Amino acid sequence: MIEWGSIIATAREWAATILCVLASVFAIGGTIGMFRFPDAFTRLHASSLIGTSAVFSGLLAALAIATRIIVIMLFFLVSNPAATHIIARYAWKSGIDPWTGPLRTSRRRGPKRNTPEDRPDQGSP
Amino acid sequence: MNTIAFTVTALVFTGCAAALLVRLVISPGGADKLTMLAAVSALVLGILAMFGTLSGRPAFLDVALLYDIFGFLGILAIATFTRDLQKSDSEEPGDD
Numbered sequence: 313m314i315e316w317g318s319i320i321a322t323a324r325e326w327a328a329t330i331l332c333v334l335a336s337v338f339a340i341g342g343t344i345g346m347f348r349f350p351d352a353f354t355r356l357h358a359s360s361l362i363g364t365s366a367v368f369s370g371l372l373a374a375l376a377i378a379t380r381i382i383v384i385m386l387f388f389l390v391s392n393p394a395a396t397h398i399i400a401r402y403a404w405k406s407g408i409d410p411w412t413g414p415l416r417t418s419r420r421r422g423p424k425r426n427t428p429e430d431r432p433d434q435g436s437p
Numbered sequence: 438m439n440t441i442a443f444t445v446t447a448l449v450f451t452g453c454a455a456a457l458l459v460r461l462v463i464s465p466g467g468a469d470k471l472t473m474l475a476a477v478s479a480l481v482l483g484i485l486a487m488f489g490t491l492s493g494r495p496a497f498l499d500v501a502l503l504y505d506i507f508g509f510l511g512i513l514a515i516a517t518f519t520r521d522l523q524k525s526d527s528e529e530p531g532d533d
Contacts, residue, residue: 325439332442336449339480343453346460346476352468359476362453367483370446374490377439381486384502388482391509395475402516403468406523 324376331373338366351411352403356396363392440491447487454480467519471512478508 338361345358371388375381454477461473482505489497 328439329442332446335483336446339449339453342476343456346457346473352466352472355469356472359472359479362476363479366450367479370450370483371486373443373446374486378490378495378498380495380498381490384482384486384498384505387502388479388505391505392475392479395509395512398513398516399468399471399475402471402520405520406468408466408468 328373328376331369331376335366335369335373338362338369342366352408353400353410356400356403359399360393360396363388363396367392443487443491447484447491450480450484450487454484467515471516474515475508475512478504478512482508 342358342362342365345361346355349355349358368385368388371381371385375385457473457477457480461470461477464470464473482501485497485501485504489495489501
């Protein structure tokens with residue numbers, strides 16, 4: 313007779329531990345990226361990594377123990393990408409040039425600095 | 438095993454939040470500061486959820502949910518307010 317209860321409890325513990333390790337790794341990586349990335353938009357990517365990967369892994373690990381976390385997870389899945397979008401839109405509208413890299417492989421935007429009336433349409437890169 | 442894992446992860450989150458607070462103070466520009474604020478808010482949410490799970494008190498989870506809501510509203514309010522300030526400084530009708 314297999315004791316499914318103890319097997320499920322052990323699987324929950326291992327899942328929580330693995331997700332905690334993942335959350336720590338992503339949090340440290342996002343913090344390092346926040347200090348080393350050159351631009352507001354790339355730093356926004358590191359911030360989004362912390363939000364969605366690290367904290368969401370931590371919430372999943374807590375979900376393996378307590379099931380009330382699912383309300384927080386549902387709201388966090390909506391609010392964190394929305395906040396990232398708001399910040400990116402704010403940075404774009406305040407005229408920050410995106411970092412084009414040492415090789416200048418990205419699209420250039422012309423000789424003068426961008427103002428919002430310079431770029432009426434940004435549909436296609 | 439779970440207690441150790443949650444404690445270590447909460448400590449790592451605390452260290453990252455402290456480093457990002459330093460980065461928030463020394464960073465120039467509004468977009469950078471908003472980015473750091475969003476990251477610190479998310480990390481504090483994770484810390485609250487982990488302590489709520491560890492200590493077995495559901496009040497921490499309610500506090501975490503409210504903290505998430507008000508962090509989002511704060512970022513939205515700061516971004517809108519600063520954009521309106523820029524718009525009224527440049528004295529032009531914006532495109533939205």
